[in-house]
Amino acid sequence: MMNGYRAYLPILPVAATYALLLGIGVVSPDHWQLIAQLAFYCALGQAFNLFMGMTGYVDFGYVAFLGIGTYGMAVSIYTLSDKGLGIGVVLIGLVLAAIFSLGLSLAVGAVALRLRGAYFAIATIGVNEGFRYLLEGARIWNGADGIIFSRHLRQGVGRQTAMALSTWWADILVFGVAFLAAVLTLVYMRNKVGYALLALREDEDAAKVMGINVTRYKIIAFITSAILAGLLGASAWALKLTYVYPSDVFAIHYTVEAIIIVLLGGAGTLLGPIFGALTYGAAKYFLAIVLPGFQLLIFAPVIIAIIVLFPDGTVGLLKKRLRDTPLGKFII
Amino acid sequence: MPLLKVRNVTKCFGGLVAVNNISLEIRHGETLALVGPNGAGKTTLFNLLNGVFPADEGQIIFEDVDVTHFPAYRRAHLGIGRTFQIPRPFNSATVRENIAIGGMFGAAGSEIDVDRAMAMADHYIEVMGLSPHRDKPAGGLTPIEKKLVEIARALAMKPRLLLMDEAMAGMNPKDIDKMVAFLKEIRETEGIAIVAMVEHIMRAVSGLAERVLVMHQGAKLVDEPTREALSDPRVIEVYLGKPPEADHAHG
Amino acid sequence: MIFEQLSGNLLQGVILGGVYGMATMGLSLIFGVLKVVNVGHGAFIMVGAYVALTLFQTFGVAPPLAVPAAMVIGMALGMVFYYSAIRKLLKGPELASLLATFSCGVILEEVCKQLFTSEARGYNWELGKLDLGFTVLPHAKLLAFGGSALIGILLYLWFHKTRAGMAMRCVVESDEGARVCGIDVDWEYALSFSIGIGLTVVSGVLLTMFIPVGINPYMGGSYTLKAFVIAVLGGLASPYGAFFGGLVFGLIENGSYTLFAQIPGLEPFAMTRFFSFAMLLVILLLRPTGLLKAK
């Protein structure tokens, strides 16, 4: 661990932001939905950044991991609710979500992570569609009809608990995933994993020559990012909505949103995804009132503008500016 | 037992035989100067030795381990370090981080954590005179500084064999003398065998290398002690393209 | 009986595959010259589909006559995107151009959603059928295939018989080499991006002659995926490889549909789409640089 605890100071602004968001939500329940949405974007951005930001590879099929995590929770509640496990079905659901997303990330990673650059993008872009049509085509987990499990959840944990789970605890879990993702990002940054990823992001061949097993570190980042996405799907989608349809949870526009969030804030930084998520979430919220249906039309050109004009993103720029100031210790 | 044993390696790019049936041995702590005109295949030979790409034919044995089919990173773990002809530091990382990465993942990497690697980096920053640049991103340095960062990064890997591609290209005579002195010193202190591709044959080779290997059109033309090589008409013809009498001026 | 069905299917597959191949040439051309993967490829096909639809429904223009309009619109779009975004990213990390082309696709989808709503549309252009006994081929499909083949041939002639085409081939081989021969490489980049997009939009028109329904702003995604399979089959950088890759893919897609339809409990349509993705992974696993390309 570098410089002991001081290396981990940047987690403070993260924790403060999440505590503030939570606080606002608790004090002002009218805004809880907005807060929950912002927390979702924070978690999505942090989790996505862990792979895209740290490796420089973009996974266009990322939403598939959220989708399959959603199914993990759904399958657990749907099939185990009459086994008298009580709240255990939710825990098992989270474990299943993690296992499913792990499995899918291993399968995809085994092919895609052997490939470089453009070929990696080509390999991932169809993952969400491919998986959606596998479920629909082979009628796995009810195929296109999806799984509706609100009744099962009530049956398994009781009406009151079920209610609390989807209106409150699901969102709290989302905060948990967001924070976990941030902590993991920082831990990786401060350990060998982070340096290996930094090296391979800059120059993969030179990294190999330095003794870095690049495939191994890419897989670590890929899997971590995928499992976080699975947990996010299980809480923000499955537990909150208590139904799942393949056409919803494999929709590519969530990947688009993840890309926007990470780029707005700054790929490969710790605070960037939070900044990006809050900016994007707030903008989307107000656009939905002022110009409904225009969010992506507005944000897609924003992506291009960012890549062309300031590829470091907001926090990336800030980080450079503040490197030698006392604040610099907190901004990474 | 030699440190490195190369048997009949060959590498083709399409119809071009870039490295043609080369065999060589390097002893522990020895310095070999690899010379030859542009396009002779020196960089390609380096790439074969440290596993940037596999050889089409032949065998490479490093410290009794057959590394012919090892990927680059495993060869690095065994102790083969490398600098590039055109320096390739990790641009957005600081000088310190660059060098630390070498320490973390190189031959001693498995026992070195981030803190120790940083301490090692500080040592090599000192040694290479890079202190003013310690916390600057490597991308912003001058080419010569980048070269020094690369050498420091390679040394932090604690290699047993250091391959230096165009080790002194672009340096003035004073810097070359300094570099030669430095390489001699680390050869002693760290016990590293060095294969350096050097351009300024007289100045660098005679002061540093015990042996000279001359490549020409992918093949090994000469492999002999420096003293003989410097007066070998074949070397002078291929390498300098000048008649032999020019040699005496330097001798 | 089974033989008739099979040969019918194979024929349909080849004809569809020809159009698929044409729909991938633009992707390969752009990759070959600029080394940029157009991740928004399918969105440009979608634009072509709307060009055909709008010209037919609003102005009564027969779809084949929409081809020149589509080429012009596509080339214009290509120029706009090239000069506003792609050009500045060619030197940067690969990530940048991938994200940029992806965003271009999203922009087109969202614009079309605003213009045409996200409702799926179609048109009905009756042109008669050719009855071969073992299978029936609508003339529109034959025309689409013929058009695709013709465009492929024209592209070939342009590449091999004109100065501009030869210059572009030089750039594919080596942009350094082309530069020292006095070729304006930057202009070649712009031109090939624009031609690549033009060809892709045109292929959208031809595809509607094959499948004149289901036109919607988000139809491109599955074509992107198919184009990637085809491009990887034929070698990513070769437009002709793409054409033959298309033929092979058409055959496989049609064959797999027939096969999946025989298996009870499967949805053949969805399975076929899954299958193209699975195929992509398998090809990438075996030989990322192209299965059909000679070693």
Ligand SMILES: Nc1ncnc2c1ncn2[C@@H]1O[C@H](COP(=O)(O)OP(=O)(O)O)[C@@H](O)[C@H]1O
């Ligand atoms: N990756 C490659 N692909 C194709 N040809 C190459 C490659 N690398 C080197 N060559 C060719 O191999 C020959 C030897 O090159 P190189 O090893 O770089 O020579 P040197 O380092 O001695 O100048 C040259 O003709 C060069 O063009």
Ligand SMILES: [Mg+2]
């Ligand atoms: Mg060289």
